[in-house]
Amino acid sequence: MSTLLLDKFEAVVFDFDGTLVDSEPWYARAWEETARIVGITEPPDFNEFIGVDDAKVAATVIARYQLPLSAAVLQERYKAVFHDRYASRIAPYPDTLALLQSLKELNIPTAVASNSGRKHVLGIAGTFGMTGYIRHFVCADDVARKKPYPDMYQKTCELIGHSPDRCIAIEDSVSGVAAAVSAGLYCIALTTSFPLTRLSDASTHAATLSDVRKLLQI
Numbered sequence: 001m002s003t004l005l006l007d008k009f010e011a012v013v014f015d016f017d018g019t020l021v022d023s024e025p026w027y028a029r030a031w032e033e034t035a036r037i038v039g040i041t042e043p044p045d046f047n048e049f050i051g052v053d054d055a056k057v058a059a060t061v062i063a064r065y066q067l068p069l070s071a072a073v074l075q076e077r078y079k080a081v082f083h084d085r086y087a088s089r090i091a092p093y094p095d096t097l098a099l100l101q102s103l104k105e106l107n108i109p110t111a112v113a114s115n116s117g118r119k120h121v122l123g124i125a126g127t128f129g130m131t132g133y134i135r136h137f138v139c140a141d142d143v144a145r146k147k148p149y150p151d152m153y154q155k156t157c158e159l160i161g162h163s164p165d166r167c168i169a170i171e172d173s174v175s176g177v178a179a180a181v182s183a184g185l186y187c188i189a190l191t192t193s194f195p196l197t198r199l200s201d202a203s204t205h206a207a208t209l210s211d212v213r214k215l216l217q218i
Contacts, residue, residue, distance in 0.1 A: 005216050009186060010166045012103055013156050015051075016114035016121050018172035018193045020130065020209075023090045024050050030082035031057065037077065040065050050193045051173025053115045053146045054078065092128050093192075095209035100133035102218040111136040113156045115146045115175070136160060148175035150183035157183070170212060177202045188212060 018024040028046040035043035044064070049057045058071040058078070067074065103110050111134060114121050118139035125131050136159040143151040157164045169180035172190040180187040181201050189202030190212070196205055206212045 005168065005186075006106065006108060006218070009168045010162045011109040011111070011157075011160045012168045012170065013111045013113050013153065013160070013180075013185065014134075015169075015171045015173070015176045016112050016125075017116055018050060019170055019176075019190055020096050020112070021090055021092050021124055021128075022192075023124075024172075024193050026086040026089050027082065030086045031061075031078055033085070034074070034078040034081045035061065037081070038067060038069065038074065040067075047193070051115060051147060051175040053140055090124055092130070093209050095213060097129065097133075099209050099213055099218075100130060102213065102216075104133050106218065109160050109162070110134050111138065111156045111160055113138045113147075113152045113169070113179075115140050115152075117141055147173075148178035148182070150179055153180050153183035153185055157185075171199075171202070174198050188215065 014020050031046040032043045054075050055071055058074040061067065062069060062071055062074060100110065112121065116139060118137065118141045121137060121139050122131065125134065136156060138152055138156045138159065140146055143155055145151045153164065153169060157167055160167065164184035167185045169185040169187045170190060171177045171180055171187055172193040174194055177187055177189050177199050178201065187202040189199035189205040191199065191205060191207050199205060204215065206215060
């Protein structure tokens, strides 16, 4: 099917958490529980850290609350809490697989650009059958500078074989939108994690992946 956006662009790059899978609330819950375990009686709103890699979250929390821990130790405690209590609650959004299937049928290359680690992303993607649709995964392990820097999107476009101005990015976070836009991609911002006012630098916006399908007319 010929569509306006897909006539102009040749590939789609997805963020992962908060975009393809409903995971951000569980990360926030795990961080909050971890904060209380290490003695923070009034933890911050960890939703503000959506799109920020775990190492930076840990370093920020340690500095803010003057914790006598290293960032690596705090990250390990967080990971233990997350895997023990919240990992099993992550699931794709209702329209994730349908959207990926439609793009595959149209021979539109797809990729993931995620600030999460490769093992984590591939584990979830494999569990829910997404690896059969997505050609490339670029994760936190693969670049020196994570979002909001453009490096991840630049590397993803290189792997796909299309210039950034021929690719669509789908993002849910402030840092993700910044990364996609600065790399030169057309960015659709999902308002699953932040209000539209925080994502105003994006090219356009959508409330759900169902709305993304409508934008792409597929």
